Amino acid sequence: MKFSVEKALSSGGRLGLITQASKCGNITLETPMCTLFTKGGSAPHLHMDMLKRVALVPDVAAMSLGSLADHHESVAEFGKGLGEFAAMKNKLVFTTLHDASLALATGKNDNSGVAVWGKGGKIKLDTALFMKVQEAFQPDWFQAMSDGDTDRECGQKRLHKSVDRTLDFLDEIVEKMQNSQILSKSSLIGVIEGGFSEVERVRSAKETALRPVQGFLIEGFEKGNSGKDLFSHDTFSNILTTTIKCLPEDKPRMMETVWSPLQVIKAFRLGIDVFSSAYPHTLAEQGLALVADYSLPPSSQAARLELGCTNPCTEDQTLYTDLNIKFFLCFTMPNFARGCILCFTMPNFPKGHNFHQYFDFFHHLRKAVLEDKLDELEQSLEQQNGNK
Amino acid sequence: NHALSMTILAECSTSKARASVVRLPHALVDTPVFMPVGTQGTLKGLVPDQLRELDCRIMLGNTYHLGHRPGPDLLEKAGRQLFSYCFSFQDSGGFQMVSLLELAEITEEGVKFRSPHDGSEMLLTPEKSIEIQNSIGADIIMQLDDVVHSSVSGPRLEEAMYRTIRWLDRCIKAHQRPKDQCLFPIVQGGLDAELRTKCAHELIKRDVGGYAIGGLSGGEEKAEFWRMVKISTDLLPKEKPRYLMGVGFAVDLVVCVALGCDMFDCVFPTRTARFGCALVKTGQLNLKSKTFAKDFRPIDSECHCSTCQTYTRAYLHTLANTEPAACNIITVHNVAYQLELMRSMHQSILQDKFPNFVQQFFLTLFPQKGYPNWAVEALASVNIHLL
Ligand SMILES: [Zn+2]
Ligand SMILES: [Zn+2]
Numbered sequence: 001m002k003f004s005v006e007k008a009l010s011s012g013g014r015l016g017l018i019t020q021a022s023k024c025g026n027i028t029l030e031t032p033m034c035t036l037f038t039k040g041g042s043a044p045h046l047h048m049d050m051l052k053r054v055a056l057v058p059d060v061a062a063m064s065l066g067s068l069a070d071h072h073e074s075v076a077e078f079g080k081g082l083g084e085f086a087a088m089k090n091k092l093v094f095t096t097l098h099d100a101s102l103a104l105a106t107g108k109n110d111n112s113g114v115a116v117w118g119k120g121g122k123i124k125l126d127t128a129l130f131m132k133v134q135e136a137f138q139p140d141w142f143q144a145m146s147d148g149d150t151d152r153e154c155g156q157k158r159l160h161k162s163v164d165r166t167l168d169f170l171d172e173i174v175e176k177m178q179n180s181q182i183l184s185k186s187s188l189i190g191v192i193e194g195g196f197s198e199v200e201r202v203r204s205a206k207e208t209a210l211r212p213v214q215g216f217l218i219e220g221f222e223k224g225n226s227g228k229d230l231f232s233h234d235t236f237s238n239i240l241t242t243t244i245k246c247l248p249e250d251k252p253r254m255m256e257t258v259w260s261p262l263q264v265i266k267a268f269r270l271g272i273d274v275f276s277s278a279y280p281h282t283l284a285e286q287g288l289a290l291v292a293d294y295s296l297p298p299s300s301q302a303a304r305l306e307l308g309c310t311n312p313c314t315e316d317q318t319l320y321t322d323l324n325i326k327f328f329l330c331f332t333m334p335n336f337a338r339g340c341i342l343c344f345t346m347p348n349f350p351k352g353h354n355f356h357q358y359f360d361f362f363h364h365l366r367k368a369v370l371e372d373k374l375d376e377l378e379q380s381l382e383q384q385n386g387n388k
Numbered sequence: 389n390h391a392l393s394m395t396i397l398a399e400c401s402t403s404k405a406r407a408s409v410v411r412l413p414h415a416l417v418d419t420p421v422f423m424p425v426g427t428q429g430t431l432k433g434l435v436p437d438q439l440r441e442l443d444c445r446i447m448l449g450n451t452y453h454l455g456h457r458p459g460p461d462l463l464e465k466a467g468r469q470l471f472s473y474c475f476s477f478q479d480s481g482g483f484q485m486v487s488l489l490e491l492a493e494i495t496e497e498g499v500k501f502r503s504p505h506d507g508s509e510m511l512l513t514p515e516k517s518i519e520i521q522n523s524i525g526a527d528i529i530m531q532l533d534d535v536v537h538s539s540v541s542g543p544r545l546e547e548a549m550y551r552t553i554r555w556l557d558r559c560i561k562a563h564q565r566p567k568d569q570c571l572f573p574i575v576q577g578g579l580d581a582e583l584r585t586k587c588a589h590e591l592i593k594r595d596v597g598g599y600a601i602g603g604l605s606g607g608e609e610k611a612e613f614w615r616m617v618k619i620s621t622d623l624l625p626k627e628k629p630r631y632l633m634g635v636g637f638a639v640d641l642v643v644c645v646a647l648g649c650d651m652f653d654c655v656f657p658t659r660t661a662r663f664g665c666a667l668v669k670t671g672q673l674n675l676k677s678k679t680f681a682k683d684f685r686p687i688d689s690e691c692h693c694s695t696c697q698t699y700t701r702a703y704l705h706t707l708a709n710t711e712p713a714a715c716n717i718i719t720v721h722n723v724a725y726q727l728e729l730m731r732s733m734h735q736s737i738l739q740d741k742f743p744n745f746v747q748q749f750f751l752t753l754f755p756q757k758g759y760p761n762w763a764v765e766a767l768a769s770v771n772i773h774l775l
Contacts, residue, residue: 040711041703047717049438049694067710074681074702087698119710 001141001187001214003031003252003273007369012244012271015369018252022092022140023185027059031252031273032264032369034362035062035094036355037101037281041086044281046352048087054352056359060141061091062256062276064099065133067118069125072136081138092140094189096217097148100256100278101285104224109147111165127172135182141215142183145169146191148219151226152233159195162220163204166193170211187214189254192247195220198239205246215252215274218243225258225278231266244271258282261292261361262385265378268365275362280354290357292384294364296376390597391527392570394419394629394650400742403770404621404648407737410629412527413568415445418734419629419650422636422726423448424658442693442724448653449526494534496551514558518571522564528631530600531559533574538606545578552576553590560594570597572631575620578603579612588623598629601649605634610762614643618769621648638667638729642749643766645733646742657722662715664708667725669752673701675718680705693724743772750774 007015018029036043036058043051051057063082068075075085083093097116098104105122108115113126125133130145147165150158170190177183190213194200208216218240221230230236247253254274255267264275280290292298368377391413399406410417425448439447493500498513514532521529532555534548556573563571573591577584591599601620604613617632624630629650635641636654644652657667664676666687673680673687686696687704695717707714736745746767750759751774759774767774 039713040707042707042711042713042717044711045713045716047438047694047713047720048698049720050716068706071681071706074706077682078684078700078702085700085703087700087703 001252003215003250005249009269009369009374011269012241013269013369014249014271014273015366016252016273021059021187023138025185027092029059030366032268032275032362032365033060033273034058034264034275034277034358035060036091037277038063038086038088039099039101040067041082041088043355044284046355050352054356054359056356056363058277058359058362059092060094060274061086061088062094062096062100063137063139064096064116065125066097066099066116066123067120068095068137069116069123069129069133070118070120072133076136082136083138083140093137094141094143095134095137095139096143096256097146098224098256100225100258100276101282102224103226104149106149106223109149109165111168114145114147114149114169127169127176131173131176131180131183134186135180138182139186141187141189143189143217144173144191144213146193146217146219148191148193149223150193150195150220151222152196154195156197156200159193159197159200159220162193162195163200163207166191166204167207167211170208170213174211189213189215189217192216192218192243193220194243196233196235196239198235198242201239201243202246205243209247213251215254216247217254217256218272219256221257225282227258229263230257231263237266237270240267240270240272261290261294261358261365262378262381264361265365265374265381269374277355277358280358284354290354292357292361292381294361294377294381296364296368296373296380298380298384389566389595390570391566391568392597392629394598394627396627398738398740400646400737401740402743403646403746403767403772405645405733405737405742405770406626406648406650407734408629408650410650412446412570414527417446418731420641420645420730420733421446421651422641422730423651423653424723424726425653425655438694438720439723442720442727444723444727446527449524494551496554498532514555515562518559518562518564522569525565525568527569528598529563529569529571531556531571531573533576533602535576535603536578538578538603538608540578541580545580546583549577549583549587553587556591556594560596572596572598572600574600574602574633575624576603577616579608579616581615581619584616584619585623588620592623592625596628598631598651599624600631600633602633604632605640605654610760611765614647614762614766614769617644617649618647618766636726638726638749639753639760639763641726641729642733642746643763646746646767646770646772648770657726658719661718661722664704664714664718665722666704666718667722669749670755671753675701675704675708675714677705687718687721688725691721691724691728693721695721695724746772747775 001021002019004017005014006017016031018031021027021029038061041063075082078085083089083091097114105117108122113124115122115124125145127145134142146169147162150162177188190208190211192204192208194204222228244253252273253271255272256276258278259267259275260279283290368374393411394408396406396408408419410419423446424444498511500509500511517532534551534555536545536548552574559571573594573596575584575588575591577587601617604616621630630648631651632644632649634654635644635652636656641652664674666673666675668688680701683701685701687701688696699717704714704717733745736742764774
């Protein structure tokens, strides 16, 4: 992959283009962007047939190794890579280590490798097995092995270890890649660790930037999804800014954090280009639908709607009518809008709906930056949040 | 004068099977038909478009949560133009109502239970059940019946049967929308041939558009099950649809179509999908099993459903073992399988090749010819003899 900056903000954020994004080299992606969050290689609860009805689905599907690594022999025998195996032939595959929506089972990494978790239990990956899995999966992008099992509570010693280990893993992977024909076209994503230690973050960023990686994944601020807002830690923004300053401009920066649109805006301002779409999934899991209006000026309000056990369609006629108009544009197919209203009463429907909202947000985010309206978008979302 | 009219297109010259088209306010339905069971207006995880692509035209709407019932608006939004709904307070044969609702107490007035929402006591009378169903607006609505488990016999069973008839009269009287909604009475009587006969005789005196056969598929012996079905279909008038409640295993469907049933519902195809089971002509595939880890074929290479067009068994194997997405994906296929089975029966009856269809169906499912005894007997009773 190649990355170029189209437009830069003084805060560090930028609009960019990822060219030659796929193994075949022919895909161009615009940033800021999010990847498609998957579980076991599928959008959670969504039949491919249903996903096709959602508009603006990202071109890159993030597939975590936890639930998939176990099946690498089947995928190897299949021979056409994980994307086609998981019926995502038209998507770029980005293999990550962990399910972004979940907390990490902590304390299982050591110098020999890292643990990933699926329903079947723990899988311990050393770099040899890791490479074997990646060769079976043939990803377009893949996250290097990393020890991201750190958070705010971790002391210098632990953070130092995590940075060292992650660099060691990276060196082994880089070496093994030289002998791998299959992975020669795949983009290796280096991982930045260091918890809340500025010193370790800087060291991790500078050292990783020296290696032949095509992009950077920044993790280790929390042990998987902690459910806490990273921006509520007063030092987080500064540390992230300092870290990003040590990274070259011509490579994309990624974070898998579960972030609301407002948090995405903050992280984007600091220079993050590629995000996860685990947020709409976790929201749906809590029975919440994403209903903000991202157009400027917004034509309606209310940022989140509780689905809970009451039935908004029958019990609140005004809300119902409101939603009716609002969600007319929710999915590309006009007659699907009807189904979309069902988002609010059907167990699995919020999944498709929330995804769509989130993808739509990235579309508007990019547009707002192009039109110098990022502040307006942020204010509008803050207001919608406050109105709730 | 009913919201439902049935035209028999062909009758099997050997058995009691028939192929019909049933006209309902919102759909034309070919029978024999299988109605997938949905909650709150649609099948879990499937959107109306998906159901339309499967050519599913009638569903069973099901709810015990009266506070949660789908309103007519919701049915409209659920793509109501595309489907008919049959609405019932019950599930598979009708026992759920009793078992699910805590403290259900049945008196002549109605069914008393505790609300699952606020714990308050509620009384569902025949009148109230019709009022609710009138407001929901399904094309076919069901009478409130006094259901007892199929293991019950004696005075309680007799009481339930007579009460069901009395409740039917109250339901008919309370029904406000006979032009829009067709009310089905339910033949009860457990496993008692005499009671079932009496019940059916009483029901056919009433002016209704179709009949349901209830109180079966509650785990009774299959030998008794089919006999009760046959007694009921022998007595019910030919020109009106017969709906056998809670039946959905492929073998049961084929046998009961031969016995003259037209409509069926069952949670089985959707429920079994949750456990990674896909339905195929040779039986079931348990996709969680390791045998599918490297099987890169679709569930059924002859199936036209979007699942078989998209996914391999090997991938569904990984998914079935780890992710809930599998349930949704397998459900699509299982519903397609059930609908296709019914369509093939409809077609074979039109061509008067139904006995042949039944023979081939059983041979495919039991290549060693280890046919279940009850099925052999049931089919023989309508002159179909397996190969
Ligand atoms: Zn929606
Ligand atoms: Zn299929």
